[in-house]
Each structure stands twice: as structure tokens, then as C-alpha cells.
Amino acid sequence: MIKMKFKVKKEILLESLNNTARAISTKNLIPILTGIKFELKEDGLYLYASDTDVSIRSFISKDKLTSTSELGSIVIGGKYIVEIIRKLPNTDISIEVIDGYKLIVSTDNTEFNLNGINPNEFPNLDLDETKEPIVxxxxxxxxxxxxxxxxxxxxxxxxxxxxxxxxxxxxxxxxxxxxxxxxxxxxxxxxxxxxxxxxxxxxxxxxxxxxxxxxxxxxxxxxxxxxxxxxxxxxxxxxxxxLLSGTYPTTSNIIPKDFNIELECKFDDLFNMIDRASLLTSDREKNTVKLTLTKDELMISSNSPEIGRVEEKMNISSDKEINISFSSKFMLDAIKSFNKEKVVLCMNNDSSPIVIKNNEDSSLVQLVLPIKTC
Missing domain, CATH: 3.10.150.10 (DNA Polymerase III, subunit A, domain 2)
Incomplete structure (x- = not known):
């Protein structure tokens, strides 16, 4: 007969359940993999979940449990147990297995009686560690x-x-x-x-x-x-x-090393210009906007025959000229990744990649391919 009994504070159990439940797939048709395995051992409570792509184990040490009466294990529907614990009051929660695979979740005024699954059906997860991890x-x-x-x-x-x-x-x-x-x-x-x-x-x-x-x-x-x-x-x-099997494509030759144009812009100004210009893009997939650089002026524009036209201008110090179009979504994602006051747009011509970087930090480089427009 499978048994298990312990008490734990709601916030401690809920945190571990939320983390473990990330391995549960709603698309999984294997019943046991829609559940979370509870295993109470001498050193504490282990929670397991897996969808074969990802497996997660969370641990609550014995000193964080309010009390333990009987060691044991059970698998319970992940979707239900997480929601039940989330909606219970902030107090000690009693978890008990009775009659084999019945789980009782209770507080002073509430009791849930849930059907569990034999823990022996849960896959054996190989969570062994290497001797020298990368930290x-x-x-x-x-x-x-x-x-x-x-x-x-x-x-x-x-x-x-x-x-x-x-x-x-x-x-x-x-x-x-x-x-x-x-x-x-x-x-x-x-x-x-x-x-x-x-x-x-x-x-x-x-x-x-x-x-x-x-x-x-x-x-x-x-x-x-x-x-x-x-x-x-x-x-x-x-x-x-x-891991994904196969050889990742070589990208070292994609990023240009030299540029004809390097524009240093304030992060907020550039981001907001592109963001506003993207409001009138007609192609929601590409969100194409156009960058036009003329002497001392940078313009971001977009034009939709059905909606209208927008132009955003900024004074800038440059003697170069270029017209280049790109996806506003891709550019905004790239700019947003820099937690810096300024970013640099690096370009050569309207068919070469646009590189985004920061002069003070060379550890991060973003690249966006231009879009050919008629």
C-alpha cells in the first residue's frame, strides 16, 4: 500500500510546483506525463515533471517542511494540483495519500480528494551530473x-x-x-x-x-x-x-567587419522613431520601414496606400547617404536587447546586413538583413 503524509506552507510548495509544472506539455497524450510526481524522502520532498523534451526536478528540504509523518510517492494531475494549491489560503497545507492512489489535500476548512496514478509508471529520469560543470x-x-x-x-x-x-x-x-x-x-x-x-x-x-x-x-x-x-x-x-541534432550553420562570415556608415543614436530616440513608424506598416508580417540618411538628417518612414504615410526625422552628424528598408519588428527586438544609452547602426549599402552594436560593449552584436522594396 502506497502512503505519504506531510505538511508544508503554501508559498513554499507553490513556488516548487510552479517551477516543476513548466515541464508539463498540454499537448502530451501520455497520461502519466501530464502529472507531477511527489516523492517524500528522508531529506525532503522531490517534485518531478517531464514531457520527454524537458525534465524538471524541484526539491524542498526537510527543514522547510512543517512536518513529515510517512515517506512515500504518488503522481497527481499537474494542472489540478497547481491550481488547487494556488487558490488555497496562506496557511499550512496537509498532503496525504490514502487507499493506494488517493491524495487528500487539506487545510483547516478545505479538503480536496484527488485521484492519483501509480508512481512506478512515471519514467525514470536520468538527472545525473558531471564532475566538472561549467558555472x-x-x-x-x-x-x-x-x-x-x-x-x-x-x-x-x-x-x-x-x-x-x-x-x-x-x-x-x-x-x-x-x-x-x-x-x-x-x-x-x-x-x-x-x-x-x-x-x-x-x-x-x-x-x-x-x-x-x-x-x-x-x-x-x-x-x-x-x-x-x-x-x-x-x-x-x-x-x-x-539537444538538437545536427551541425549549426557557420555564421562567422555573415557579420561584416568594416562599414561605410556608422550612426550612433540615443537608444530611446531611435527605438521610439521606429516604433511609431511601424504603426502604419501594411504588411504585418514584415512591418517594413525605410531608413533614409541624407546630409545631417536621419529619417524613418513607412507608407501604406490603404492607411497613409509617416515620417520620423532626427538631426544627425553624417556626410553619408543611404536608403535602406528593414523589418521594424526585427530592428526593435535587436535594439531592445541593448541595455545601453546609445546604440550604433552600421551599414554599407542597401543590400548588405545592418549591424547593431554598442561602442562601449563589444560582447553583443545584432544583425538584421535589409528588405528589398520596389
Whole structure:
């Protein structure tokens, strides 16, 4: 007979449940994978969830549990248990397994009786760690992902481009993302040298889910690398993701090294100009706007025969001229990734890539391809 009984404060259990539930897919047709496995051991409570693409384990140590009476395990519907705990009052919650696979969730005035699933049916998750993980500061890791993930492809026609390319060599950590119309590259240095070079592709949506679990603190994220998977460890959370198979396209020759035009603009001014000009774009997919540089004036414009025309102008110091069109959405995403007062637009001609960078920080480079207009 399977049994389990413990008490825990609502906020402690809810935090771990919210993190673990990120591995549950609403599209999964396998009943056991729609659930969260509770396993109470001597050292505390382990929560598990998996959709075969991502697996998450969250841990609540024994000293954070109000009381433990009987050790044991059970799998319970993830969607229901998370909502139930969220809507219970802020007090101690009692969790008890009775009659095999029945779960009682109760407080002083409320009791839920839920049907559980045999925990032996839950897949055995291989969450082993390597002896020498790569350690990255939490804040830096969040920046790495947030400054690149938006450039991944949303189309499954080229699966590799839905991922983020991690390259590690020596003490350098280079991160790349591209959907073939734009590219984001971030470079950081890690604390120790890597013996063997690493070149892997991690699904972008998985990394985005991971960043949502990271707090704004000074803790570190451990990366444990394997041949077909990557395991991240952060505080009491273990996050396992599969890797995308294949060789990521070479992008080193895409970013120009020299430019005829370099325009340094205030972040807010440039962002707002493009944002307002995009309001009248007729093609919602591309959101095409035009940049026109003449002597001492930068103009961002868009024209829609059905809607009208908008022109945004800015005085700028330059003796160059160019007319170039691009996706306002892609450009706004690129500019937004810089947490700086100024950004630099680098161009050569109307058919060459536009590179966005910051003169004070060379670790981040964004690239947007121009759009040919009639």
C-alpha cells in the first residue's frame, strides 16, 4: 500500500510546483506525463515533471517542511494540483495519500480528494551530473539568453534554427541565434578553461522556460554537458533539456567587419522613431520601414496606400547617404536587447546586413538583413 503524509506552507510548495509544472506539455497524450510526481524522502520532498523534451526536478528540504509523518510517492494531475494549491489560503497545507492512489489535500476548512496514478509508471529520469560543470553567474546567464532567444526561428522547417548555439572554447562562451533573416551573437568569458571544445544547439523555447525560473540574485547556474542532453542546476532546481541534432550553420562570415556608415543614436530616440513608424506598416508580417540618411538628417518612414504615410526625422552628424528598408519588428527586438544609452547602426549599402552594436560593449552584436522594396 502506497502512503505519504506531510505538511508544508503554501508559498513554499507553490513556488516548487510552479517551477516543476513548466515541464508539463498540454499537448502530451501520455497520461502519466501530464502529472507531477511527489516523492517524500528522508531529506525532503522531490517534485518531478517531464514531457520527454524537458525534465524538471524541484526539491524542498526537510527543514522547510512543517512536518513529515510517512515517506512515500504518488503522481497527481499537474494542472489540478497547481491550481488547487494556488487558490488555497496562506496557511499550512496537509498532503496525504490514502487507499493506494488517493491524495487528500487539506487545510483547516478545505479538503480536496484527488485521484492519483501509480508512481512506478512515471519514467525514470536520468538527472545525473558531471564532475566538472561549467558555472555561469545567474544574471549573466539570463542576459545571454534574453539577448539572443528572440532571433531563433519559430518555424520547424529548419529545426536547428529553433535552437541557440552554445560554443565553448578555452574560457570563451559564445552564444548564437538566427532565423536566417536576423542574427544575435553574445560573447562572455567564464572563470575556467574548457579542455574540450563544445558546439551544441539547445532548443530556444526550453532555455526561455529556464530563465523564467531564475531569480534576480547572485547565485550561479551550473551547466552539465552530455552527448545528447544538457542539464542545468540552479539552487534547488534541476532542469534537463534534450539537444538538437545536427551541425549549426557557420555564421562567422555573415557579420561584416568594416562599414561605410556608422550612426550612433540615443537608444530611446531611435527605438521610439521606429516604433511609431511601424504603426502604419501594411504588411504585418514584415512591418517594413525605410531608413533614409541624407546630409545631417536621419529619417524613418513607412507608407501604406490603404492607411497613409509617416515620417520620423532626427538631426544627425553624417556626410553619408543611404536608403535602406528593414523589418521594424526585427530592428526593435535587436535594439531592445541593448541595455545601453546609445546604440550604433552600421551599414554599407542597401543590400548588405545592418549591424547593431554598442561602442562601449563589444560582447553583443545584432544583425538584421535589409528588405528589398520596389
Amino acid at each position: 555561469v553567474n545567474n544574471g549573466i546567464f539570463k542576459d545571454i539568453i534574453n539577448q539572443t532567444v528572440f532571433a531563433t526561428s519559430q518555424s520547424e522547417t529548419r529545426p536547428l534554427l529553433t535552437g541557440i548555439n552554445f560554443k565553448l572554447s578555452g574560457n570563451s562562451f559564445e552564444v548564437l541565434a538566427t532565423d536566417s533573416y536576423r542574427l544575435a551573437r553574445k560573447y562572455v568569458e567564464i572563470d575556467k578553461d574548457i579542455e574540450n571544445e563544445v558546439n551544441i544547439v539547445v532548443p530556444g523555447k526550453n532555455l526561455l522556460e529556464l530563465t523564467k525560473m531564475l531569480d534576480d540574485d547572485t547565485a550561479s547556474v551550473e551547466m552539465h554537458l552530455f552527448s545528447n542532453k544538457i542539464l542545468f542546476k540552479y539552487k534547488n532546481i534541476v532542469f534537463l533539456s534534450r
